[in-house]
Amino acid sequence: MIKIATAECFTHGKIGLELHALAQNYDGNFGSEYIKKPEEYGNFDYNQLSITCSLFIPTIDAVKDILNVENPPKPDYLIKGIKVYDESGDKKASKIMAKAVMNLTNCDIAIGTTAGIGHGAITIITNEYEITTITDVYSDLRANNSExxxxxxxxxxxxxxxxxxxxxxxxxxxxxxxxxxxxxKK
Structure with missing residues (x-):
């Protein structure tokens, strides 16, 4: 069994929900909204997947108190406690969030996401790899442009x-x- 845990900010816990729907083989309204043909990626048996937790962690206090991160990077801005970093800070914070949720849950794959000013950042950690990336869309949380x-x-x-x-x-x-x-590669 491969266990996955997420500490998500700008993705609002939806990555964890999607992976849970896939792991449980749910369909219809309870099924995956984004993953329509997982078989196109290969022959992995998704019944061997378990989602330990999917946390929505938008605030700096949640990073400290829930993820037990003593000294997270200081945000460039705070909006009602929500951490706002530039893109470089988002990369650092997403790595810290992924590592923290991995330590808390002892999962096999951990995911951290956070986005303030820029493209946002995603870090995925396994026992063998640490993968960090950004989205294809630039936005600025301070501008409050919902779309x-x-x-x-x-x-x-x-x-x-x-x-x-x-x-x-x-x-x-x-x-x-x-x-x-x-x-x-670790």
Whole structure:
């Protein structure tokens, strides 16, 4: 069984929900909204997948109190406690969030997402790899442009799910071909 846990900000826990629907083989209204043909990624048996937790962690206090991160990077801005970093800060924070949720849950794959000013960042950690990427959509949380923020979130959800399915099906060549990917082999 492969256990996955998420600590999500701008993706609002939807990555975890999608993976849970896939793992449980739900269909219809309870099924996956984004993953329509997982078999196109390979022959991984998704019954071997379990979602330990999917956390929505938008605030700096939640990073500290729920994820037990003593000294997270100081946000560039706070909006009602919501952490707002630039793109570089988002990359650092997403790595910290993924590592923290992995430590808390002892999962096999951890996902951290956060987005403030820029494309937002996603980090996926396994026992062998640390993969960090950004979305294809730029937005600024301070501008409160709902449609732009929604598009960035959608991009982040879709890109993360694609990477996870590629990881599960051991297609690292395809992961390497994606835009804005940083892979660290442990």
């Amino acid at each position: 732009e923020l929604f598009q960035r979130s959608q991009s982040g959800i879709k890109k993360t799910l694609e990477i996870i399915l590629l990881i599960l099906n051991k297609n690292f060549e395809k992961i390497n071909s994606l835009k804005n990917i940083e892979i660290i």
